[in-house]
Amino acid sequence: MRWSQTLIPTLRETPQDAEIASHTWMLRAGLIRKLAAGLYTFLPVGLRALRNVEQIIRQEMDRAGALEVLMPALQPREIWETSGRLQTMRQVMFKVRDRQDRELVLGPTHEEVITELVAREIHSHRQLPRTFYQIQTKFRDEIRPRFGLMRAREFIMKDAYSFDPDEESLEQSYRAMYDAYTRIFDRCGLRVKIVEADTGAMGGNSSHEFMAIADAGEDGLVECDACSYAANLERAERARRPATVSSPGSSPTLVATPGARTIEEVSAFLHLPPSRLIKTLVYLADGKPVAALVAGDRDLNEVKFARALGCTELGMADPETIRHVSGAPVGFTGPVGLSIPLYADHGLEGASEMAVGANQPDGHLIHVALPRDAKPVGWFDLANARTGDPCPRCPKGTLREMRGIEVGHVFKLGVKYSEAFQAIFLDAHGRKNTIRMGCYGIGVTRTLQAIIEQCHDEEGILWPASVAPFHVALLPLAPDAKTLQIATHLENALQKAGLESLLDDRDERPGVKFKDADLLGCPVRIVIGERGLAAGKVEIRRRNSRESQMVPIEEAAARVEAFLS
RNA sequence: CGGGGCGUAGCGCAGACUGGUAGCGCGUUUGGUUCGGGACCAAAAGGUCAAGGGUUCAAAUCCCUUCGCCCCGACCA
Numbered sequence: 001m002r003w004s005q006t007l008i009p010t011l012r013e014t015p016q017d018a019e020i021a022s023h024t025w026m027l028r029a030g031l032i033r034k035l036a037a038g039l040y041t042f043l044p045v046g047l048r049a050l051r052n053v054e055q056i057i058r059q060e061m062d063r064a065g066a067l068e069v070l071m072p073a074l075q076p077r078e079i080w081e082t083s084g085r086l087q088t089m090r091q092v093m094f095k096v097r098d099r100q101d102r103e104l105v106l107g108p109t110h111e112e113v114i115t116e117l118v119a120r121e122i123h124s125h126r127q128l129p130r131t132f133y134q135i136q137t138k139f140r141d142e143i144r145p146r147f148g149l150m151r152a153r154e155f156i157m158k159d160a161y162s163f164d165p166d167e168e169s170l171e172q173s174y175r176a177m178y179d180a181y182t183r184i185f186d187r188c189g190l191r192v193k194i195v196e197a198d199t200g201a202m203g204g205n206s207s208h209e210f211m212a213i214a215d216a217g218e219d220g221l222v223e224c225d226a227c228s229y230a231a232n233l234e235r236a237e238r239a240r241r242p243a244t245v246s247s248p249g250s251s252p253t254l255v256a257t258p259g260a261r262t263i264e265e266v267s268a269f270l271h272l273p274p275s276r277l278i279k280t281l282v283y284l285a286d287g288k289p290v291a292a293l294v295a296g297d298r299d300l301n302e303v304k305f306a307r308a309l310g311c312t313e314l315g316m317a318d319p320e321t322i323r324h325v326s327g328a329p330v331g332f333t334g335p336v337g338l339s340i341p342l343y344a345d346h347g348l349e350g351a352s353e354m355a356v357g358a359n360q361p362d363g364h365l366i367h368v369a370l371p372r373d374a375k376p377v378g379w380f381d382l383a384n385a386r387t388g389d390p391c392p393r394c395p396k397g398t399l400r401e402m403r404g405i406e407v408g409h410v411f412k413l414g415v416k417y418s419e420a421f422q423a424i425f426l427d428a429h430g431r432k433n434t435i436r437m438g439c440y441g442i443g444v445t446r447t448l449q450a451i452i453e454q455c456h457d458e459e460g461i462l463w464p465a466s467v468a469p470f471h472v473a474l475l476p477l478a479p480d481a482k483t484l485q486i487a488t489h490l491e492n493a494l495q496k497a498g499l500e501s502l503l504d505d506r507d508e509r510p511g512v513k514f515k516d517a518d519l520l521g522c523p524v525r526i527v528i529g530e531r532g533l534a535a536g537k538v539e540i541r542r543r544n545s546r547e548s549q550m551v552p553i554e555e556a557a558a559r560v561e562a563f564l565s
Numbered sequence: 566c567g568g569g570g571c572g573u574a575g576c577g578c579a580g581a582c583u584g585g586u587a588g589c590g591c592g593u594u595u596g597g598u599u600c601g602g603g604a605c606c607a608a609a610a611g612g613u614c615a616a617g618g619g620u621u622c623a624a625a626u627c628c629c630u631u632c633g634c635c636c637c638g639a640c641c642a
């Protein structure tokens with residue numbers, strides 16, 4: 001490919017909307033351009049990299065025995081009624097109407113479509129197991145599109161769906177996808193952690209997320225330093241450790257804390273660290289007020305709280321309700337004397353000498369000991385896990401927090417969709433059975449951005465060879481015919497070796513070509529300049545290590561191959 | 566949807582408080598010189614200052630409304 005024949009609009013400055021490195025580089029290297037919030041055009045170079053990621057995914061899916069299909073993005077609303085997700089996913093669904101005023105949905109995912117298909121076409125155990133996949137555009141009306149391709153409203157996803165006759169077979173299909181995902185992200189050059197995850201709106205019983213480790217990631221996760229435990233923060237447990245019981249000490253005493261509402265304010269006012277305060281958070285669980293108690297330096301995890309309560313709807317209580325149940329404005333609620341059910345984090349078991357809201361305006365209680373002065377209905381793991389917490393799975397391990405980008409997610413769905421769509425088969429004995437399902441997603445466009453988030457430096461992108469839009473950047477420094485002729489010769493030699501190159505044939509000064517080549521980030525750069533040409537040599541340089549060497553022109557292609565293997 | 570910020574040339578920004586000529590850098594076009602880390606000289610093009618309304622002799626600037634974009638929270642690949 002010749003630079004002068006394509007469109008690579010590199011930018012010298014960071015565009016205003018770019019907030020994180022990968023977004024900045026995608027824009028500056030001319031890979032994508034924004035049309036509107038969460039909607040992006042892939043330019044030629046960006047598309048090449050995207051296709052490379054897709055190809056890796058396709059190869060590994062095929063290798064795992066999955067069958068490629070292509071389903072419509074436009075879907076009738078009826079199938080969403082059948083699954084019951086018209087309601088549960090309504091916030092993210094784009095809807096359109098046809099000329100007869102029928103409502104259609106732009107597919108945010110394809111469980112409904114594939115299950116409807118399978119219910120029609122698969123009737124026998126002889127047709128099972130099967131796994132289908134597609135690489136296709138999804139539409140989600142995200143509450144907040146963010147960071148370029150990281151969270152877009154229209155994006156490309158690889159989604160796969162497995163259909164098995166029983167749990168054991170599902171386990172195998174799940175494992176096959178899990179292993180394929182591991183290989184895919186490895187081939188893409190991504191460092192990922194596999195974590196236990198919450199199943200969310202997808203439903204089903206168990207799931208794992210593939211997290212590309214990055215500080216800019218939207219998800220928190222924890223990992224044990226001793227065993228293999230790793231989990232999304234939404235779900236991460238922490239071991240319950242017996243409290244170091246100190247004697248309860250003096251009885252609760254009221255102190256005036258005018259205007260001190262937040263943990264920080266109370267902490268500063270009473271000269272106590274936040275860990276010595278107890279947060280009392282009033283929630284409405286299926287309409288009934290309840291309170292969660294966690295240490296002042298901890299965050300309540302609502303997913304865990306909902307699980308402890310066994311409720312279906314959970315939300316923070318409004319100020320009116322809080323005033324009603326506690327007799328004080330927001331900021332002065334405490335467990336002592338509170339008449340609603342108290343759910344306490346197990347880290348507070350046996351805690352004494354704590355400070356809590358006094359349930360009256362501008363007052364807090366000190367010298368509070370928990371089981372003595374307020375009796376929770378039980379002790380639960382309610383707070384988010386964090387660095388330093390004990391591992392829930394092994395005796396010695398300590399958890400460590402990190403951030404990640406969710407690039408893949410695998411679910412064991414069970415029969416949620418197959419029951420709704422009557423996906424039933426006859427087993428070897430002629431008995432009717434419901435098909436077991438699994439579903440497996442990779443955010444393809446997100447993966448591409450995650451790669452850049454992990455592989456860049458202060459000059460630009462550092463593509464792994466497997467996904468690089470070009471293997472080699474060819475830079476003829478002088479615009480004369482002879483230099484260009486050698487560059488063309490090298491282009492052909494590389495092509496014969498199966499390597500793709502970008503020949504920068506623009507009439508630009510060397511500095512501009514160097515800067516743009518660094519921005520683009522092809523793994524290898526060949527410079528054809530006067531310095532080497534005098535000795536019949538060109539310079540070969542690796543983008544990531546910046547090592548370079550002069551090699552004879554005729555050996556260049558072979559040397560590049562060696563670099564890339 | 567709640568909170569915060571921003572819309573001025575293709576990109577990055579100044580001008581706004583204190584109303585009166587639309588400006589800077591980069592990029593673009595043409596000509597010339599230059600050619601191993603974002604060159605230099607000369608000339609040129611490019612703007613209904615997001616949109617609509619109001620105040621005023623006069624609005625990019627003050628007021629109101631709307632729209633768009635970005636960031637922080639609840640959702641997800």
